[in-house]
Amino acid sequence: MSTSRLQTGIYFGAKTTPHPSYRLLLLNASARASSAAVARGLERLMGMFEELRRGRVPELNGERESQRDASAKQFEGLDALIGYGRRLFDTSKHRPRLTTAERPDFLAYLASDGPFPALRWASRRRSAEADFALQLTASSEAAVSLAAVEAWKLIADEGLPLLVAESFSGFGRTDGRGWLSFHDGVSNMPSDQRPHALVAAADPPWMEGGTYMAYLRLLVDLAQWRSLTRNEQELIVGRGKLTGAAVVRVERRDGRVRPAAARAPGPDASTTELARWRDPPQTSDPVLEASHIARANQSRASPVAPGAFRIYRQGYDFLESLTEEGVQVGLNFVSFQRDLRVLQQLLHLPEWLGDANFGGAAGAGGVPALISLAAGGLYAVPPRADPYAGADLFVGNA
Amino acid sequence: MSASCLDDLDPVGQAAWQALATAYVEDAITEFGSREGNFRVGLREDCARVSVQWTGFPERVASCLGRRKTLALLDARPGLPGGRALQEEYVEWRVIRRGSQIQRIELTTELPEYWAVFAAHSPKRLLALVEAFAGEEEVAVRDVFGTDDALDASMSPEERESAFRAVMLEAGASPYNDGRRAICCMRQQSNSLFSAAALVAAASTPRFVVDQFDGRSRSPRCDEAVSLFWGGLAQLRRASDPLLVERLGQLALEGREVALDAPVGVYIHSVAAGRLRTPTGLRVPDQWFRLSRAAAGPSGGRRHFQRLVFEVPPDQDFCVSDLVDVATERRIEFGGEIADLVSIALFLRVTNEHAVAVPAEPVQPRSGSETEDCSELQEVFAAFRREASR
Numbered sequence: 128m129s130t131s132r133l134q135t136g137i138y139f140g141a142k143t144t145p146h147p148s149y150r151l152l153l154l155n156a157s158a159r160a161s162s163a164a165v166a167r168g169l170e171r172l173m174g175m176f177e178e179l180r181r182g183r184v185p186e187l188n189g190e191r192e193s194q195r196d197a198s199a200k201q202f203e204g205l206d207a208l209i210g211y212g213r214r215l216f217d218t219s220k221h222r223p224r225l226t227t228a229e230r231p232d233f234l235a236y237l238a239s240d241g242p243f244p245a246l247r248w249a250s251r252r253r254s255a256e257a258d259f260a261l262q263l264t265a266s267s268e269a270a271v272s273l274a275a276v277e278a279w280k281l282i283a284d285e286g287l288p289l290l291v292a293e294s295f296s297g298f299g300r301t302d303g304r305g306w307l308s309f310h311d312g313v314s315n316m317p318s319d320q321r322p323h324a325l326v327a328a329a330d331p332p333w334m335e336g337g338t339y340m341a342y343l344r345l346l347v348d349l350a351q352w353r354s355l356t357r358n359e360q361e362l363i364v365g366r367g368k369l370t371g372a373a374v375v376r377v378e379r380r381d382g383r384v385r386p387a388a389a390r391a392p393g394p395d396a397s398t399t400e401l402a403r404w405r406d407p408p409q410t411s412d413p414v415l416e417a418s419h420i421a422r423a424n425q426s427r428a429s430p431v432a433p434g435a436f437r438i439y440r441q442g443y444d445f446l447e448s449l450t451e452e453g454v455q456v457g458l459n460f461v462s463f464q465r466d467l468r469v470l471q472q473l474l475h476l477p478e479w480l481g482d483a484n485f486g487g488a489a490g491a492g493g494v495p496a497l498i499s500l501a502a503g504g505l506y507a508v509p510p511r512a513d514p515y516a517g518a519d520l521f522v523g524n525a
Numbered sequence: 526m527s528a529s530c531l532d533d534l535d536p537v538g539q540a541a542w543q544a545l546a547t548a549y550v551e552d553a554i555t556e557f558g559s560r561e562g563n564f565r566v567g568l569r570e571d572c573a574r575v576s577v578q579w580t581g582f583p584e585r586v587a588s589c590l591g592r593r594k595t596l597a598l599l600d601a602r603p604g605l606p607g608g609r610a611l612q613e614e615y616v617e618w619r620v621i622r623r624g625s626q627i628q629r630i631e632l633t634t635e636l637p638e639y640w641a642v643f644a645a646h647s648p649k650r651l652l653a654l655v656e657a658f659a660g661e662e663e664v665a666v667r668d669v670f671g672t673d674d675a676l677d678a679s680m681s682p683e684e685r686e687s688a689f690r691a692v693m694l695e696a697g698a699s700p701y702n703d704g705r706r707a708i709c710c711m712r713q714q715s716n717s718l719f720s721a722a723a724l725v726a727a728a729s730t731p732r733f734v735v736d737q738f739d740g741r742s743r744s745p746r747c748d749e750a751v752s753l754f755w756g757g758l759a760q761l762r763r764a765s766d767p768l769l770v771e772r773l774g775q776l777a778l779e780g781r782e783v784a785l786d787a788p789v790g791v792y793i794h795s796v797a798a799g800r801l802r803t804p805t806g807l808r809v810p811d812q813w814f815r816l817s818r819a820a821a822g823p824s825g826g827r828r829h830f831q832r833l834v835f836e837v838p839p840d841q842d843f844c845v846s847d848l849v850d851v852a853t854e855r856r857i858e859f860g861g862e863i864a865d866l867v868s869i870a871l872f873l874r875v876t877n878e879h880a881v882a883v884p885a886e887p888v889q890p891r892s893g894s895e896t897e898d899c900s901e902l903q904e905v906f907a908a909f910r911r912e913a914s915r
Contacts, residue, residue, distance in 0.1 A: 141738075213854075221693055232592050236850040244799035319738055320746075329590035411573035411875075413795065424579070427775075429746040432767030433588070434579040468865075471852035472580065476868060477795040 128322040132336035136208030136262050139325060139439055141318040142423050146204050146264040147299035149443035149459060150271035151342060152278060153257035153292040153504070155214065158203035160288030162225045166521035168287035169209070169259065173515040175281050176207035176263075179274055185281060192348025203266050205274055210260040210340045210506030210515055225258070226520045229331040233467035238502045243474040245484045247344050248500050255502035257292045259468070260342065262461075268298065295344055297459040306347050306444060306456045309364045310371035313420075316430055316437060321395070324430035324437040327465050334520060336510035339467045341438075343460040344445075344502040350453060352497055362387040363486040363494055365407075365418025373407035377414045384414060416478075419486030425479050436472050436479070438464040445500065447501075457501065467505050533654070533819060538646030541682070545642055546718060546789050551707040553722035557755060563777045563881055564722075564729035568784040568874040576795055576872045577765075577772045581616040581632070581864035585762035589899035590906055596859035598909050603703040606908040609713055614765050615709045615721070615791040616869050617705035620860040627845040629836035630860045634791040634869060635710035635818060637694045638718045644689035645682035648675055659707035668692070668699055718789065721871065724766060727754045728773035729783050734890060742887060744778045747771045749890035769871065780879040786872035788820045792829035794870035801857075801866075802849045803841075809848060813837060829872070831868075835863055 138145040156165045175185060182199030184190075190198075214220055216230040221275055225425060237257055242248065261278070263271040276292055281291050305311035329335035352360070357368055365374050367388030374386040392404050399504065410416060428435035440462050447455035464470055475481045477489070487494030509517040534542060550566050558564055587595040601607035601622050609617050618632040643651050648670070656664045667673050671692040675685050692699040693709065700706040711717070733742045734749055747767035753760045759766040777781055793816060801809035816830035837844050848857050857863065 232853045232855070235852060235854045238802075240802075241799070241851065280820070292589070317738075328588065330587075349538050378637075408779070409575055409772065426768050426772070428768050428771040431746055431748045431761065432771060433584040433762060434764035434768045468852065471800070472797070475797040475800050475852070475866075478578070478799065478868070480795055481799060 128326050129336070130322045130326060133325065133338055134208045134508055134511055134516050136206040136264050137325065137338065137439070137508075138441060139318060139321040139463075140353060143318075145299055145441050146206065146266055146273045147301070148265050148268045148277050149297040149299070149461075150263045151255075151293075151459070152261040152263060152275045153255060153294065154259040154261065154278075154289045155292045156221065156225055156258050157288040157290055159222065160225075161223065162522035164288045165225055166168060166466070166518060166523075168285075168289045170514050170518065171285060171287060172261070172278055172281060172289070173207060173209065175277060176205060176261075176274060179277060180205050184277065184278075185284070201267075202274065205263065205265040205270050207274070207382055208262040208264075208340075208508060209516055210262065210508045211520065212257050212260060212504055212506050214256055215258040215520075220258075223522075225522065227522055228333055228520045231331055231339070231467070231507055233365050233471060234505055234507050235467075237500075237505065238259050242500060242503060244481050245489075245496075246343075246345075246474060246480070246498060246500055247476050247496070250499075251501065253344070253502040254293060255295070255342055255344065255504035257504065259289075260340065260506045262340070268296070272296065285407045293502070295342075295445070295459060299443055305442075305458060306349060307352055307360070307364065309360070309366055309368055312440060312442065313366070313371055316439070319438055320430050320437075323465075324439050324469075325463050325465060333517075337509045337516070338463045338465065338507040339470075340508050341460070341462045341464070341467065341470045342502075342504050342506065343500055344457060344472065345460050346447070346455065346457040346499045346501045348499075349456055351495060356499040358383075358385055361388070362414060363419060365415065365420035365486065367391075372404055373420065374415060374418065375407055376410075377412060393433070413488070416487065417483065417488045422478065422480050422486060423473070425476075436469045438462040438469055438473065470505075527529070531818060533643050533647055533650055535647060537643060541646055542639060542642040545638060549638065549719045550722045550726075550785065553719060553726040557723045557758060558726035559730045561884065562726060562730045563780075563782045565782050565784045567787075568782060568876060572784075572874040572876050573600045573871060574786055575772075575776075575875055576870045577769050578868050578870045579614060579764040579768050580613050581618075581869055582764065582861055583611055583613050583864075584764045584904060585613070585760055586611050588762045589902040594906055596861045598857050598906050599861045601909050601913070603705055605912050607906045608830050609704065611902075611905070612713055612716055612864075613763065614759075614864070614869060615711070615716050615871075616793070616864060616867060617708065617713060617716060618860040618864055619708040623844075625846070627835060627857060627860075630863045631708050632793070632833040632835075632860075632864065632867060633708055633710055633818075633831060634793055635831045636718045636790060637710050637712055637716070639790070640710040641690055641694065643688045644670070644693070645686035648685055650786075652676070655701050655707060655709055658709055659701055661759040664701060669701055671699075702851070713756075716791075721769075721896060722785070722793065724759055724769055725773055725783065725785070725873075727758050728778045729777045731777040731780065731881070732774060732888045733778055733884070735887045742859075744771070744775045745888065745890060750774050752891035753888060765869070776873075776875055778883055780881050782876040782880050784874045786874050788829075790820060790829070790831060792831060792870050792872070793833050794822070794829075794868040796833070796868070797866040800850050800852050802851055803845045804843050804849075829870075833867065834860070 179202045182195040213234050213236050218224050263274050265271045297462045325338045327334045367417045370391040372388040372391045376387045378385045426435045431438035443459040473479050482489035484496040485498050590807045598607035616634050621629040666675050693702040694712050702709045734745045747770040750770045796814045798811050815834045818831040819828040
């Protein structure tokens with residue numbers, strides 16, 4: 128299974144660390160813009176990101192080489208990935224239509240009354256459904272934010288038929304933890320297995336060798352989370368808070384349930400031990416099976432198994448606000464998968480995440496909702512192509 | 526091993542089913558297991574209970590043909606290529622349409638072997654059940670047994686079973702199990718107790734491999750394990766087989782003994798009803814999915830079902846075809862779209878770890894994933910297209 132056609136910005140390789148700074152720039156085509164004009168506009172934008180990497184900032188055309196080196200350093204590691212949203216295929220939004228390409232079955236708008244049975248929209252919702260998603264990642268926050276603003280400038284300066292719809296930012300952590308203070312991303316699969324989870328089939332043909340991106344901006348109710356005891360938190364997550372080791376059994380004493388985590392693997396741990404630490408085997412204990420890590424990877428199987436519903440996660444935290452009213456934090460949940468059906472199954476099937484908001488038992492008496500969705504959208508990420516991925520989608524370009 | 530399932534069978538029939546199920550497991554162990562294998566005919570009731578679950582949409586077919594073609598092919602009417610022959614995830618269905626509009630979808634996970642015993646020992650009850658499934662007051666004995674005298678005392682259970690198999694199972698032409706008037710039990714070649722037992726036997730041999738990247742030992746992945754099996758015993762691109770292979774391989778390597786949980790069967794575990802909306806955008810109630818043919822769970826626990834009927838209640842002015850799957854934004858056109866929402870489960874009993882020894886030497890799987898030859902499925906689809914348009 129070849130990953131050679133996947134766009135840059137998906138850090139699935141062995142010993143590859145995702146760039147720590149993230150910005151998602153969402154664009155729509157201008158009303159009544161022609162397909163050809165939109166295609167040219169995207170080509171200009173994608174070309175500009177390439178130029179920024181070389182230190183060529185459009186507004187500073189003609190600057191000295193030493194200054195250009197400084198600009199190149201500023202944009203170090205900038206990767207731009209382009210995705211195509213459900214909106215692009217929405218003929219009610221685009222007259223004339225921008226593409227005649229077949230819409231992938233599961234490239235859909237997120238349901239307005241959900242979007243998922245146990246993951247509901249936040250009270251204040253932003254839109255992340257757009258024609259185009261540009262994922263910008265780089266070594267610094269400045270690089271991704273400057274690149275996004277350079278895109279805005281180019282659109283304005285050259286009158287490109289594109290409109291900035293929204294923008295979201297986030298940051299990576301080097302300690303491997305998330306806002307819940309637990310280890311995050313531990314269950315991501317070994318690098319040699321990731322292509323099976325990532326690479327899309329030729330259904331429709333234009334997606335062969337590409338992948339699909341899900342963007343979910345999840346708000347975390349940190350105050351509520353912190354009101355839980357450490358035992359409760361560990362049972363919900365399914366890991367020890369300090370070590371990250373999986374909870375492998377529960378002890379029931381005096382009507383209380385206590386988690387018992389596996390000993391963290393030492394430096395000489397075997398692959399089997401490490402794998403079991405990451406993805407503990409299924410148990411018959413309903414408390415453990417209701418934990419987040421069990422629900423999110425219910426089958427514990429490798430991504431070679433199509434029914435395992437494995438996804439490759441590449442998330443970035445965010446701090447929305449910190450005021451006297453409290454703190455608003457969350458996770459830009461970014462996942463790449465061979466088919467968006469995989470994500471839909473994961474978030475709809477009971478005993479996966481279809482009947483629990485994050486972890487814990489389903490239904491009444493279960494854990495209160497900790498996560499809500501502030502914005503979200505699904506995108507097709509076609510394979511690399513010349514002049515840019517997905518250029519063939521536009522009428523007249525194919 | 527307790528194989529009792531429902532109250533269809535009298536004590537003699539129960540004993541016959543028990544004996545048959547036991548024999549199938551023993552044969553599977555002999556033929557496809559190994560001396561070191563961990564698969565057992567039965568385990569104590571206090572052993573832990575685990576399950577392997579998958580969804581009912583045939584992944585392998587879609588990986589070759591794409592989803593839309595697959596959905597059409599899976600609903601091929603009897604006599605056309607495709608249809609039930611490709612419903613290979615231990616669940617089969619029929620779609621009841623009025624014109625092009627879907628009125629009802631019926632899914633079953635009932636084992637053909639059980640129905641053969643049922644036919645042999647309780648033919649009158651079986652006939653009554655077929656009548657209920659078909660919604661008909663009276664079903665001709667010949668249509669279910671291939672002969673008019675199947676209910677006569679002069680016919681032996683063996684003769685009755687044989688007659689039933691010929692018309693109702695595999696390629697049998699009875700409209701009461703080919704989907705035209707009813708669906709009673711599974712009939713696709715690999716949707717059987719023996720196929721499941723053979724797979725469990727093959728996968729329950731303790732094995733480990735040395736990882737080619739870091740040189741350390743681990744349980745084989747499905748692509749590695751399947752390369753060691755008899756050809757055709759498991760198919761990598763299916764939803765069910767790879768999950769069973771990996772789970773059982775892991776359990777075996779942990780030194781656990783494994784047995785099929787009683788009552789033996791393949792069960793409908795849950796339904797992702799939350800994906801469907803009515804034409805006015807309301808969530809489809811769970812009650813529209815009617816589960817039946819239940820076996821009691823252990824110690825009075827959750828019941829397990831083998832039949833699912835999905836339809837819109839008659840007091841509504843729309844039908845199944847008017848419902849929308851929010852994950853695709855498409856109206857329901859095919860039975861496979863409902864199968865995709867259904868979780869199927871095989872339940873197992875397992876001992877604690879280290880109950881049996883694990884091998885000291887690694888196995889050498891054949892390298893690489895199985896490359897699916899799609900030409901056969903493409904030919905089936907071409908033939909379906911050709912014949913359906915006649």
